[in-house]
Each structure stands twice: as structure tokens, then as C-alpha cells.
Amino acid sequence: MVARLALLLVLRCSAWHAPTRVRYMRPLSAAPDAEALAELRVPDLKDQCRALGLPVSGTKAVLIERILEADGAPAATADAADAAAAAIDDAGVAHPAELEATAPLAPKTGFRAGFVGVVGSPNVGKSTITNALLGEDLCVTTSKAQTTRHRILGVVTADAYQLVLSDTPGILERPAYELQERMMVAAKAAARDAECLLFVTDIFQDEEEVRDAYAWMEELLPAQRPPVVVALNKVDLLEEGLLGDRAASRVGTLEDCVERTKASCPAACAVVPVSGLARDNIDDLAQTLASNLPPSNYLYDPDFFTDRPQRFFVGEIIREQILEQFSKEIPYSCEVRVDRFKERTKDGRPFVAIDAVVLVARDSQKGILIGKRGRGIRDLGTAARRRLEDFLGAKVHLALRVKVSKEWRSDDAKLRQMGYPS
Numbered sequence: 001m002v003a004r005l006a007l008l009l010v011l012r013c014s015a016w017h018a019p020t021r022v023r024y025m026r027p028l029s030a031a032p033d034a035e036a037l038a039e040l041r042v043p044d045l046k047d048q049c050r051a052l053g054l055p056v057s058g059t060k061a062v063l064i065e066r067i068l069e070a071d072g073a074p075a076a077t078a079d080a081a082d083a084a085a086a087a088i089d090d091a092g093v094a095h096p097a098e099l100e101a102t103a104p105l106a107p108k109t110g111f112r113a114g115f116v117g118v119v120g121s122p123n124v125g126k127s128t129i130t131n132a133l134l135g136e137d138l139c140v141t142t143s144k145a146q147t148t149r150h151r152i153l154g155v156v157t158a159d160a161y162q163l164v165l166s167d168t169p170g171i172l173e174r175p176a177y178e179l180q181e182r183m184m185v186a187a188k189a190a191a192r193d194a195e196c197l198l199f200v201t202d203i204f205q206d207e208e209e210v211r212d213a214y215a216w217m218e219e220l221l222p223a224q225r226p227p228v229v230v231a232l233n234k235v236d237l238l239e240e241g242l243l244g245d246r247a248a249s250r251v252g253t254l255e256d257c258v259e260r261t262k263a264s265c266p267a268a269c270a271v272v273p274v275s276g277l278a279r280d281n282i283d284d285l286a287q288t289l290a291s292n293l294p295p296s297n298y299l300y301d302p303d304f305f306t307d308r309p310q311r312f313f314v315g316e317i318i319r320e321q322i323l324e325q326f327s328k329e330i331p332y333s334c335e336v337r338v339d340r341f342k343e344r345t346k347d348g349r350p351f352v353a354i355d356a357v358v359l360v361a362r363d364s365q366k367g368i369l370i371g372k373r374g375r376g377i378r379d380l381g382t383a384a385r386r387r388l389e390d391f392l393g394a395k396v397h398l399a400l401r402v403k404v405s406k407e408w409r410s411d412d413a414k415l416r417q418m419g420y421p422s
Helices: 002-013 034-038 042-051 060-071 074-091 126-134 178-193 207-220 245-251 254-264 282-291 310-325 363-370 372-392 412-417
Strands: 112-120 152-157 161-167 196-202 228-233 270-273 335-346 349-360 395-404
Touching: 034 060, 042 060, 112 126, 112 178, 112 207, 112 282, 126 152, 126 161, 126 196, 126 228, 126 282, 161 282, 178 207, 178 412, 196 207, 196 282, 207 254, 228 254, 228 282, 254 270, 270 282, 310 335, 310 349, 310 372, 349 363, 349 372, 363 372, 363 395, 372 395
Parallel strands: 112 161, 112 196, 196 228, 228 270, 349 395
Antiparallel strands: 152 161, 335 349
16 A cells, blocks of 8 residues: 555656646745646636636636736736646646546445556557557557557546556667667556556567567566566457468467467466457456456546646657658657647637647658658648547647757757656
């Protein structure tokens, strides 16, 4: 219990922490700034609005914007909406308002909850399985390895359990540059913090690769090791006719795959065959994970979904489209920075204006991204805008620029600014 409380405290105080259950109202100065307001709960912000005679409807960002404009704070003279959204992002508080955590709930008889670290080699489907468990496409997924760069928390709440999932970058035994080193920091933290580990492999991974990845994970675990559940992914491809003769001969039957996986992961408490893409057997996987968690109250409000703000996912969706549309080194040399995320109403409908910068490591990469007569960046913007409109449920205006940030993948200061802790 002490370890769990310590972990909750670390998660809520780190760069990617979730909102605390109860936030106490702090006295505001005569001219409150966006950072101070972002620390308050939505009910406290509504009280401030009432005191100023302002409307109390809208998201947390909208409430902060109103207070800044009414008080004539310095941030309001520039762009109160951007200041509010940026402050919420910096404080690690997810918006919209419905993600605001509430007071602790009464314990439930037989309820189980805990932290589940999702680990495994690159390109085995960790993010796809995380999305399947969540029932939403929270984590970006592509056919390319190393799509996931950050540790992303998502919460699954059911009648009998709550899974606090940490999706992580794929295991790299020999990181090639500092960015990959930082990615492994996130994966290691998830493995160390977990009360149960979800180790993901797939039917194509050979036994040696599985053993090496499993051994990497085991080296990080404390003396009192948490249970490990193995998800054997992509079993839908075992259906007759989906694999060529050579692949089918090498992979074998489902029983062959399960036995190989058990032999490579001898300490695992269960091997669960699943398809993250088809979402087959995901309920059984969730039940198996829950059965290996301790009895507990809710760790997060049942309506809480993720610790990351909307701006983070905007950048991830744009980066996802870069991975989909460009090849070779280009996608791995890019990072996306969201400079403006402004929500408003246009013609009675929700509208979001987004300004984003795609950072590349070299001048030659900038030319490839922009493309002949700007076609590359135009096609990228069109594809990203469509995905963003689906994700945000609003009309989106997306302005993209490309900027060279020399060798950013190995620059400590730049990596910290981009949200990669050392």
C-alpha cells in the first residue's frame, strides 16, 4: 500500500501526471496568471467566474480564458485562450472539463485496480492492444516500428476492475541516439512501476527475440516481482489462407505459437492469444489482467480516461500521418510541436484552429517533407486535418510549417523541451 501511494504521488507530480483527486483552492493575486488558474479544479474556477459575474459554462480552458480576459491579466492581452490551454498542458491537467478528477469514491466489494505496464519489442502491437482494451484509439498506430515515443496512461474502468495502462515505446537493446535512450527511460519506468505487466509478443516473433525482450523486462523488476501476463498478438492471421505457405509453415498452428511463447516466457502466469486489430479475445485479456491486480478502490475517477491533454494527441496524430506518408529515415527524424490550439464556435458549430511546426534534423529532410511545389506538406496537412476532425469532433483549420532543428534527437535541452525526460 505504501508503494502504491508513493507511485500515485510520483505520477501526479511528474511531467506526465494525472490530475489529483482533490485540488485545494489557492488564493489568487489581483491579476491571476494562467499557471495559477490551471492548478484549480473546475468547480473552483466556476466560483471565480461567479464572483466576477461571468458565465460558468464551458471547458476548463474556456473558464480560464474568461477569468484572464475579465481581470486584464498580462496573458490576456496576447491570447487568453492560448495561455489557458498552454497552462493546462504545462500543469499536466487533461481538458475538457469532464476529465477533471473528483473526490475519492467509496470502496467496492471485490473490486480490483492497479497499474499495468505494457511492454514488448517494437512493432508487435502494444499500442493496438492498449487501444483495444481502452475501446478507443488513444495511442497512434502505424505499420512502422517505433511509432510510440512517449509513455501514455489510459484508464479502463469496468464494474469489477480498473486497469491503469501505461503504453510504452518498444524495447531497444541498443539505442542509436539520445531520443531512443529517453524512450527506453519511459519503458523502464513503466516496467518498474507496474503492479502487473502486460508483455506483448506476436505470432511472427522468433523465440530468441521473445526471450531477449522478456529477459530485458525481468532485469528491471524488483525482488518481489509483479505477475506477468503475455498477450500473443495477431492470431487472426492464422486463419486459413491469410498467410503464404512459407509463413504458415514457419508459424504453425495456434497451439504451436502458444507453446513457443510459454517456453520463451517461463515465469509468465498466463499466455492469452488475442488480435488487437480485430479486437478478438480482448475481454479475456482484461479479465486476466484484473485477476492479477490487488483488491482496491478506484485509483481514478471512473470517467477519467487519460493523463495527456488534447494538444499532445494533436501532435501525435500529425506525427502518425508523417509515419504513414513518408519512408526511410524521414519519419524518425521528425517531431511535431503544437504552437496554437484554439477552440471556438463558428457558424454555431465547434471549430478548432491549430498551428503546428514539424521539426526535422537536416535541411535535406525539410525539402523532402515540403515536396515539389509544396505537394508533400499539402498532402500531409489534408490527411492530418481529416484525422484531427474525427478525433476532436470539430471542424479544424490546420496550418503546418517545417523547421530545421539541427540534430535535435541528440540534444539534451531540445529533448527536454519536447517532453522527453532524462
